[in-house]
Every structure is written in structure tokens, then in C-alpha cells.
Amino acid sequence: MRAFRVLSRNIRDSFKSVFRNFSLSLASISCIAITLIVVAVAIILTYNVNNFATLVEKDVTIVAFLDVDITEEETKMVEEEIKKLDNIENYVYRSKTDITEEMMDSSDIFGSIMSEWKEEENPLQATFQVKVIDIDTIGDIANQIKGINHVDVVKYGEGMVEQLVSVFDSIKNVSLIVVIALILVTAFLISNTIKITIFSRRREIEIMRLVGASNINIKIPFILEGLVLGIIGSILPVVITIYGYVAIYNKFGGKLFTQIIQLIKPEPFIYLVAIALVTIGMIVGMFGSWRAVKKHLKI
Amino acid sequence: MNLIRMKGVNKQYKNGVTAIYDLDLTIEKGDFVFIIGSTGCGKSTLIKMLYREEKPTSGKIIVGGLDVAKLRNGKVYKLRRKLGVVFQDFKLLSKLTVYENVAFALEVFGLPKSEIHEKVLKVLDLVGLKNKAKHYPTELSGGEQQRVAIARAIVNGPKLLICDEPTGNLDEATSMEIMKVLEEINKLGTTIIMVTHDTNIVSLMKKRVILLDAGRILKDYEKGTYTHEGI
Numbered sequence A: 001m002r003a004f005r006v007l008s009r010n011i012r013d014s015f016k017s018v019f020r021n022f023s024l025s026l027a028s029i030s031c032i033a034i035t036l037i038v039v040a041v042a043i044i045l046t047y048n049v050n051n052f053a054t055l056v057e058k059d060v061t062i063v064a065f066l067d068v069d070i071t072e073e074e075t076k077m078v079e080e081e082i083k084k085l086d087n088i089e090n091y092v093y094r095s096k097t098d099i100t101e102e103m104m105d106s107s108d109i110f111g112s113i114m115s116e117w118k119e120e121e122n123p124l125q126a127t128f129q130v131k132v133i134d135i136d137t138i139g140d141i142a143n144q145i146k147g148i149n150h151v152d153v154v155k156y157g158e159g160m161v162e163q164l165v166s167v168f169d170s171i172k173n174v175s176l177i178v179v180i181a182l183i184l185v186t187a188f189l190i191s192n193t194i195k196i197t198i199f200s201r202r203r204e205i206e207i208m209r210l211v212g213a214s215n216i217n218i219k220i221p222f223i224l225e226g227l228v229l230g231i232i233g234s235i236l237p238v239v240i241t242i243y244g245y246v247a248i249y250n251k252f253g254g255k256l257f258t259q260i261i262q263l264i265k266p267e268p269f270i271y272l273v274a275i276a277l278v279t280i281g282m283i284v285g286m287f288g289s290w291r292a293v294k295k296h297l298k299i
Numbered sequence B: 001m002n003l004i005r006m007k008g009v010n011k012q013y014k015n016g017v018t019a020i021y022d023l024d025l026t027i028e029k030g031d032f033v034f035i036i037g038s039t040g041c042g043k044s045t046l047i048k049m050l051y052r053e054e055k056p057t058s059g060k061i062i063v064g065g066l067d068v069a070k071l072r073n074g075k076v077y078k079l080r081r082k083l084g085v086v087f088q089d090f091k092l093l094s095k096l097t098v099y100e101n102v103a104f105a106l107e108v109f110g111l112p113k114s115e116i117h118e119k120v121l122k123v124l125d126l127v128g129l130k131n132k133a134k135h136y137p138t139e140l141s142g143g144e145q146q147r148v149a150i151a152r153a154i155v156n157g158p159k160l161l162i163c164d165e166p167t168g169n170l171d172e173a174t175s176m177e178i179m180k181v182l183e184e185i186n187k188l189g190t191t192i193i194m195v196t197h198d199t200n201i202v203s204l205m206k207k208r209v210i211l212l213d214a215g216r217i218l219k220d221y222e223k224g225t226y227t228h229e230g231i
């Protein structure tokens, strides 16, 4: 009960102190807010990239077009070669006839034209559709397939997916560096704010010591002040994250750029991100104030 | 029983100045003791060691059963809760009222509001400031401010009250008012140690007087034996 009263008094004092030095607090709060917005972007990007990378990986197929005049034996040889490849999940052979029938089914116009074709005239190529296990290896495997005799061309989404993944990966890496730098700056700023609070309350601290407040009791209000700064600083980023992500998700109908890039559903994702932001804000705030207290509140 | 026991106490500051030399002193519970001496003779240093603002370089200091010389920084508050300290410059918080200044000393322990209220009013009554509870320190005279500081020092009911030149900033009449308050507190059972260089007060009060000179006890006058001389 007694500890509770002391704590509630300390929390009240921390809020008071934040508003007493408001211009100073505002600098820290803005810095936390900016940091956390970048953190939010980084988290959202990372999870979405990981998400669509896994989605894409599930459906990544290399299509190998065989020579038009390939024989049945030669096709067997190509198949043997494909079987030998590492890192492939499965493959499907589709003969000229399969493809022709499929196309004729899909459209009446195709149907009427194609029905006239003789076997030798058919310009379509038989294909092997090879699914790879890991998207990172898709380029290699495509090259290997291309090197097989009687394989004419190889296609696999023209590298778009790979490029996208690598672009998002580099954004992820850059934002990680930016986040670390921002966190350091923020911690420093908070530490400085608390330092000034400590100096402006020297007299109070002196009297607290004199009348027998324990060291923890003297230090806690300052640590709490950092915590309060962190919490206040995370309000705006949380609001932006929740409303911003939902808006983007709705605008693009959950898809970005192409059909294959599926955004993560907002719920509960945004709430988890919000919790992460508040937690990071609190930790950075406490870390900054803890440093200031350690350095400037020698008792 | 002795409230304070100092044995072979030396204090050398980091800059090399030795303020106290091989000092022995005992003070009984309930006593009223003056410490006098010229400026720089070590009076403040002596009492600072009692409330553990300074650590002795060597020697033994026991205050109210606590081994002060060995007290770790983290445990100093235990000592501070057993005593009150009053200074020449009052050390009040100007943003707080008289009531809040006194209550401050109890709030840091987390006493319930009702208990704080009761204790603060009682002690403000004792120092004659009950009617000024809602005033701010700047609205008070020097003597009144010092009485607020005394109230804050004793609100916790300490066994020992240490005063470092509490009348140093006050005129003679006001000083005597403060002395009356201190005498009252002493009568209620609190041991008082008061540093001063006002020999008039010391003569009038007829208490035990310790005369310091260059960090040593030059003379220890028994109760009522001090007369105007010496400094």
C-alpha cells in the first residue's frame, strides 16, 4: 500500500515534470515519434516482404519451352536432365497437344483457327513447368535448364518477383540502419532532457535525500519521466500505423502492384505492430533516462 | 545512553585540507549542545559527518545505534529518517506552500494523506505557523521560513535535530524566537546539536557548549558553565 502510494505520487510527478518543461519534452517526444514511424514502416515492410516472398515461393514456376521439332526420345532426355536438378519441388510436362487443347477450350476464335492446324504446322512448343523450392535459386536453375539440349527458351516471371524481393530487402536493410541511428539519437535526446530535469530539480533532490527518501525513491521519478516521454511519443505513430495501414490495404484491395503480392490482413497485424511501437518507445525512453540518472544523479 | 559516540575521528577532504583531527565526542540522549568556533574551524564538517553528508577519513561514529562511518550510500536514508537537519538558508521549495513543504518530508515515505495532514498540522502548531499553512515561502519573514524548515525537519519525529547556524541570517529578536522553538522541541525529548557563532545566544541558553579550534575540541563546557569568552 505504501509502495503503491509512493509509486502513484511518482507517476503524477513525472507527468507534471513532462509538462513543466514542455518545449524540452516536445523535442524528445517528436524524436521518439519520428523514430517509431520509421520503425513502423520497417516492421510493416519486413513482414509484408516475408509474407509475399513465402506466397510467391509457393508458386514460383520456371517454364522451359522445348524445340518445336523435338522428338519423343529427345523429350525423355530433357526430362532425365530436369530430374537430376537439385532444389526443385516438382515438374509437369505439357505436350503440344495438351497446350493446343487447352487453348482451344479457352476461346472459340483460337478453337476455329487451331482446329485447322496439322501436327507439323503447330507452332506451339511443348513445355516443362518446373517448380523450385527456394526463390533465391530460381535464376540458377533457370540457367541450368536453359543449358539442356533441345530447350529453346526459359521463362520465369521475367525476374520481376526477384527484383521486387531484393528491392524490398534493401529497403528493409536501410531502414534497419536508419532505425538504429534514430534510436541512438532519441535515447541521447531523452537522456539530455532528463539531465536538464535533474539539474532543475537539484534542490528538490537534495531535500529528498535530507529527509530520508531512499535512492530508488529519488531515482524512480526520473526513470518514469523517460517512460512517460516514450509513451506519449508513441501515440502519433500508433495512430498513423493503424489508420494508415488500413487505408493502404483498402485502397489496393490487399494487393500491391500485381496479383501475387498479397498484403497482410490488417487485423490483428496492426495491433501487434502498435504494441511493438509502444514497447519500443517505453524501452528507449527508460534507457535514455536511466543513462541520465546513472550519470548525473550520483547519490 | 549515548545518542552519539565519536572516537578518533579524522576528516581530510580530497583537496588535502584536514578539517577534523582525532576527535572524541559523546552526546547524551535529550541533550542540547552548542558547537562554536571561528569560521573554518570544522564545525560544519563535524555535523556533516553525523548526518553522513561527509564520511570520516578514519575513526568511529555511532549515531542512534547506526555505524555511520561504515554506512553505505544506499543505506544513508535509514540514518536520515532518524534525524532532522536545519540550515542557515532554510532550503525550502519556493513552488510549494508551507504545508506542502512540510508534507514533502512525509510524502517521500508514502504515508497516507490523512496521517500526513494530522502530523503536518501538529508540527506547524508547534512552531506557531498553523495560520500560515497556505502561504508560500516568499510571503514569509526569515524567522517564519526558518520555523517552516524546523517543522519539516521534525515532522517525522526524529530523535536528533541538527542545526547549522539556523540563526545566521536572522536578527537578534527573531533568533531568540527560533531558540524558543528549539528549546520547546528539546523539552519534548529531541536531542539538539546546534552550530552557531552567536555567543550571545549561547550565553543566554546555558547549555553544554563545545568550542572547536582548527579541527580539535579546545574546550567542552558543561551545562551552564559557558560565559562570553574564547572566540
Ligand SMILES: Nc1ncnc2c1ncn2[C@@H]1O[C@H](COP(=O)(O)OP(=O)(O)O)[C@@H](O)[C@H]1O
Pocket (backbone or CB within 6 Å): B013, B014, B015, B017, B018, B019, B037, B038, B039, B040, B041, B042, B043, B044, B045, B046
Ligand atoms: N567540501 C570541502 N572540500 C574541501 N575542503 C572543505 C570542504 N568543506 C570544508 N572544507 C574546509 O574544511 C575546513 C573546515 O570547514 P567547515 O567545516 O565548513 O568550517 P566551519 O563550518 O567551522 O566554518 C575549512 O578549511 C574549509 O575550507
Ligand SMILES: [Mg+2]
Pocket (backbone or CB within 6 Å): B043, B044, B045
Ligand atoms: Mg559552517
